[in-house]
Amino acid sequence: MSIAVPLYGFGASGGSPNKSTIIVTAPTGSTVACTMGSTMKTAPEKNGVWTFGGLDLGTWTITSTKGGDSATQDVVISRLTVEYVTIVYRITPEFTYTGDYEIVDDSDNAISDFANWKSNWKIRFLTSGTFTVTKLNGWNGQLDVFLVGGAGTPTAGASGVWYVSYGGDTATLHNVSVLAGESYNIAIGAHGSANEQGGATTAFGTTCSGGSAGGRDAHNNIPNRVKEFAGDTDSDALYGGYYPAVNVNAPDNSGSGVVSDNSQSWPFGGSGIVIARNARRAA
Amino acid sequence: MAKSMALIESGTVVNMLWCSDSEPETDTIINPADRPVGIGDIYSNGKFYRDGVEILTPLEEALKKNAEYEAALSEIEEALGV
Numbered sequence: 001m002s003i004a005v006p007l008y009g010f011g012a013s014g015g016s017p018n019k020s021t022i023i024v025t026a027p028t029g030s031t032v033a034c035t036m037g038s039t040m041k042t043a044p045e046k047n048g049v050w051t052f053g054g055l056d057l058g059t060w061t062i063t064s065t066k067g068g069d070s071a072t073q074d075v076v077i078s079r080l081t082v083e084y085v086t087i088v089y090r091i092t093p094e095f096t097y098t099g100d101y102e103i104v105d106d107s108d109n110a111i112s113d114f115a116n117w118k119s120n121w122k123i124r125f126l127t128s129g130t131f132t133v134t135k136l137n138g139w140n141g142q143l144d145v146f147l148v149g150g151a152g153t154p155t156a157g158a159s160g161v162w163y164v165s166y167g168g169d170t171a172t173l174h175n176v177s178v179l180a181g182e183s184y185n186i187a188i189g190a191h192g193s194a195n196e197q198g199g200a201t202t203a204f205g206t207t208c209s210g211g212s213a214g215g216r217d218a219h220n221n222i223p224n225r226v227k228e229f230a231g232d233t234d235s236d237a238l239y240g241g242y243y244p245a246v247n248v249n250a251p252d253n254s255g256s257g258v259v260s261d262n263s264q265s266w267p268f269g270g271s272g273i274v275i276a277r278n279a280r281r282a283a
Numbered sequence: 284m285a286k287s288m289a290l291i292e293s294g295t296v297v298n299m300l301w302c303s304d305s306e307p308e309t310d311t312i313i314n315p316a317d318r319p320v321g322i323g324d325i326y327s328n329g330k331f332y333r334d335g336v337e338i339l340t341p342l343e344e345a346l347k348k349n350a351e352y353e354a355a356l357s358e359i360e361e362a363l364g365v
Contacts, residue, residue, distance in 0.1 A: 099302070099303050099306070100285065100303050126285065126301075127285045127301050127302050127303040127306070128288075128300045128301060128302050128303075128306070129303070150299065150301060187290075187298065187300055188300060188301040188302075189298070189299065189300070189301060190287035190288070190299040190300055190301040190302075191287070191301075192299070192321060193287075193299075193318075193319035193320060193321055194319050196299075196319065196321035196322070197321060197322055198299070199287075199290075199298045199299035199300055199301065199322070200298050210299070210322075252285065252301075253301075271285065271287075271301035272301065
């Protein structure tokens with residue numbers, strides 16, 4: 001963010017008359033420079049603030065680095081002015097995942113520009129794979145993780161009689177430490193075949209069993225579906241338990257069991273999921 | 284899209300994994316295609332078994348039953364001298 005303060009006819013911040021000034025706020029300990037063409041201005045840090053004075057009109061480039069973090073911002077000086085620039089390094093990790101995944105905000109809206117995202121985030125691991133953080137950037141390497149096992153699938157039911165399968169088990173982990181360069185295998189449990197248990201979901205040292213195939217009127221014993229992270233997000237999605245629609249497949253990655261009252265066929269339970277988010281509690 | 288794949292350890296299906304459509308087969312992760320494979324089934328020489336009986340796809344199962352019906356019909360026709 002920058003704020004232009006016009007200084008009509010006055011010198012800026014005690015610098016040269018008729019010259020402009022850029023005041024940069026960046027994480028303390030950064031190396032900050034201000035350049036235009038072959039001209040480079042330097043300034044000492046004063047408690048996380050760098051003041052570059054005596055700047056001619058034109059486009060100045062602010063570069064800031066600290067350790068492995070860096071940021072660049074152009075500032076256009078078109079009149080005598082003081083410009084304020086705040087540098088925030090990337091706070092989201094860079095990673096690879098060999099399976100399918102999506103990056104979303106707390107309401108499950110897709111994040112299209114993760115590199116410049118400055119708020120909370122979640123990674124929804126949809127299929128099995130290997131997760132590797134290649135660069136932590138400004139992230140502290142701490143995850144909260146929610147796991148759901150794959151749901152079972154019932155046998156064919158009977159008209160008017162519910163055959164219901166169980167959803168996968170769920171678990172929530174807080175402050176899981178992730179190291180850059182280390183690979184973490186994530187197994188997403190599949191839904192069961194007809195009259196079969198679902199697969200187990202495993203990630204970050206924790207396993208959630210798949211739901212069983214259940215049986216006649218099993219829904220009387222099946223726990224309700226739950227929200228991720230015990231409801232501690234803005235997401236309304238529900239997991240585990242059983243999907244309360246008759247003869248309908250449960251959504252993929254819901255880990256929810258299903259209801260069959262059809263003697264000829266059966267719906268399939270939902271596959272499991274792993275959801276990881278930047279940790280929200282102090283370690 | 285995604286698919287179920289069987290995780291094999293020591294010749295036994297130990298888990299059913301939900302995998303990307305592009306996930307390749309390996310020595311330990313096998314695509315059972317339409318076969319209704321479950322945890323605890325046996326995997327040997329490229330085939331899945333439960334209680335000693337090979338697990339077939341629905342199409343293979345239908346073809347097998349059709350062949351059995353035809354064989355039985357032939358026996359009846361032979362017995363009747365048709």
